[in-house]
Amino acid sequence: MMEPLVGRPTGDRGSLRDNIASCCSYSTLKKYLPILTWLPKYRLGWLKMDLIAGLTVGLTAVPQALAYAEVAGLPVQYGLYSAFMGCFIYCVFGTSKDVTLGPTAIMSLLCSFYIEGDPIYAVLLTFLCGIIQAGMAILRLGFLLDFISYPVIKGFTCAAAVTIGFGQVKNILGLKNIPHQFFLQVYYVFHGIPEARVGDVILGLSCLLVLVMLTWMKSHLEPIPPDPPTHVHAARGLVWSVATIRNALVVIAATVFAYSLEVSGYHFLTLTGRTTDGLPPFRPPPFSERTDNGTVISFSEIVMDVGGGLIVIPLMGVLESIAIAKAFASKNDYRIDANQELFAIGLTNIMGSFVSAYPVTGSFGRTAVNSQTGVCTPAGGIVTGVIVLLSLAFLMPLFYYIPKASLAAVIICAVTPMIDYRVVKELWRVRRLDLLPFLVTFLVSFWEVQYGIVGGIILSGFMLLYLLARPKLKVTDHGVLVMELDSGLNFPASEYICHHIYTQALQVSPPRCVVLDCHHVCGIDCTVVNQLRDLLRQFKLQNVSLVFVGLKHSVLDVLLAADLPGLKHTDSVEAGLQILSSNTHYD
Known part of the structure; x- marks a missing residue:
């Protein structure tokens, strides 16, 4: 006989109701929507600092985005397509006030190996990376990043910096049809030196000289003494401001120079060329591609072509961003939630794929600018995002005249600090055996970046297993x-x-x-x-x-x-x- 419902214990119902109430509580919402933590306490005094920081980062982000698209092998507008979604998403879901998401040199280099200059591959890769990263956040799998050791990270970043930097030498020299594979690239660049375009060489070296001088001036600014004279304070502020937005100033000056030559009938420089005008359409990422000859490449075929990129790119994107977030959180005395950061990156890539973005992560250079400018909340990212959108809406026709040599100079100066020779001394002093995974990662990465990372991780794993199997x-x-x-x-x-x-x-x-x-x-x-x-x-x-x-x-x-x-x-x-x-x- 069926037991009557009346009088049955209601403890389970109460427990379920309590669980639902706990999940919908304001404290839980604050955990998953960090904007609810800082927005109610937002002060008017923060607005000025966020506006200044957002504007400064925006002037840095636009030329870098154009340059990094070149590294990824995509038309330059795809760099801007990738540079604004993270500004808005991270404002709501990020836990660091300093981090800015967008295209970076390392992610652009990694993408170039898998997308082979195909925008459809790039956009679909962004969507799949976002799904993987968001899934890792939901499943709390951020601990997997702990298996990538410090020597492997440093070996990869040093090799990537050399690869990216040397990859731009061809644009400084004005050479074309140079292979992407590093060793072939070295051979053909030196082989093509007699064919270098004088105009590109002079402009590229001039841009490099200006960028190096401004960087040096900024790094050698003396601290402001207490109660300085007005002219001292103003002069220091001017130097700091000019040096901070040096990328934008150099690209603008080079573009004006190139435009004046073009309208005068002199074609001495290699230009970026025609770009797509206006904002990208908001639409789902393409899950197949039709080639020029009518052949349809299916979703499964694209996934097979991308292959290991679905492992390497999501992991390296998360690793780079969380490492940056932790570094600046420690520097500025606050804490981040690693899994929430992982979710913010994943959601940025998912939504970015709807505006034709390629995979993004945290940018160390732009994050440093954000922090040094005194940003108070993630709201500074909204200003940066608006600047990128305005550039897309109104400045795209002018980007036709940007010389490739000036963008190459920006990239070279951006990646040079990543070549950290001091890490070799550090590893030698602390534990010489750690030089092995560093050197394996560094050297193999010149052949294929993904093989370098995998090789370093495998060697680090064997070293860890050896310590477990052979305790003293x-x-x-x-x-x-x-x-x-x-x-x-x-x-x-x-x-x-x-x-x-x-x-x-x-x-x-x-x-x-x-x-x-x-x-x-x-x-x-x-x-x-x-x-x-x-x-x-x-x-x-x-x-x-x-x-x-x-x-x-x-x-x-x-x-x-x-x-x-x-x-x-x-x-x-x-x-x-x-x-x-x-x-x-x-x-």
Whole structure:
């Protein structure tokens, strides 16, 4: 008979109602919508600083976006298509006040290997990267980034900087039809030097000189003394402002110069050329492509062509952005939520694919400018996004006259600080073995970037496994042998440790008793238990004892449950020595 509903306990309903209420609470909303944390407390004084920071970053973002599209092998307007969505999305979902999302040199280089200059591939890759990154955030998989070690990251960034920087030499020289593969690129650039265009060389080197001088001036500005004279304060502010927006100033000056030459009938410079006017249409990303000869490339074929890019690009995008966010959070005394950052990047890429963007991440250079300008909240990104949109709406016809040599100079100056030669000295001083994954990543990345990253990760993984499988065993003689494990005891290390104990204690004459210090052992498994069972039997056959010291409760419970014959254990080395010296049984 069916049980009547009346009188049935309502505890489950109440619990469900409480869970729903908790999920919809204001504190939960603040966790997933960080804008609710700072917007209610927004002060008018912050508005001025956010406007200045947003304007400054915007003037930096526009020329960089144009230049990075060139690195990705796409028409320059795709750099701007990629530069504004992150400004608005991150304002709502980001947890760092300083970070700005957009195209970067490293992401552009990575994309160039997988999209081969095809905008449809680029846009679909953006959508898929966003799905993967948002899925990782929802599943809380940000910990996977911890398996990419510091030497691998530095090896990759140094190699990427060299690859990107040298890849722009062809534009400084005005050369065309240079292969993308690094070693071929080096050969054909040097082979084509006699064919260099004088106008591009002079303009490119002039832009480099100006950018280097302005960078040097900014880095050597003296701190402002207390109560400085007005003219000193104004002069310092002028130098700082000019140096900060140096990329925009150089590109504008080069464009005006190129335009004046073109209207005068002199064609000395290689120009960016025709670009698509206006804002990009808002539409879903394409899931197939029709080629010029009518052949349709299906979604599955595009995914197969992109291949490893669906792993490398999402992971490196997240790694770059979160590393930047953590660095500036530490510098400016606030905390970020790594999984929320991951979600913000993923959502930016998903929505960016609807406006023809290619994959983006956090930009170190623009984030530094944002922080140095004194941004107070993520609202500064809205100003940056508006500047990019205005550039798309009104300035696209003028971008036709931007010389490629000036954009190349901007890229070279942007990536040069990433070549950190000091990391070699640091790794040599701290742990020389870490030079191996660094060098493998660095050198292999010149062949294929993704292979360099994978090679470095695999080598780092083998080094980590080796440490797990070969822990150090410190041996001292107190009449009996005292052996101290310097790390945990896992199944890869069980055979190695038991063999060492057997060799040093039982293969000598006469056999020796052993006190095994296990203070660092946090857990054991079935393989270790069986190895210890055999070792204890060997000790019993030789009429000597093995005493375990400092076993944690969880480890001791496992050993007791395994019912090991002859198991002796105590809390301290001194107590273990006393047990063996008095030749008493301890249980």
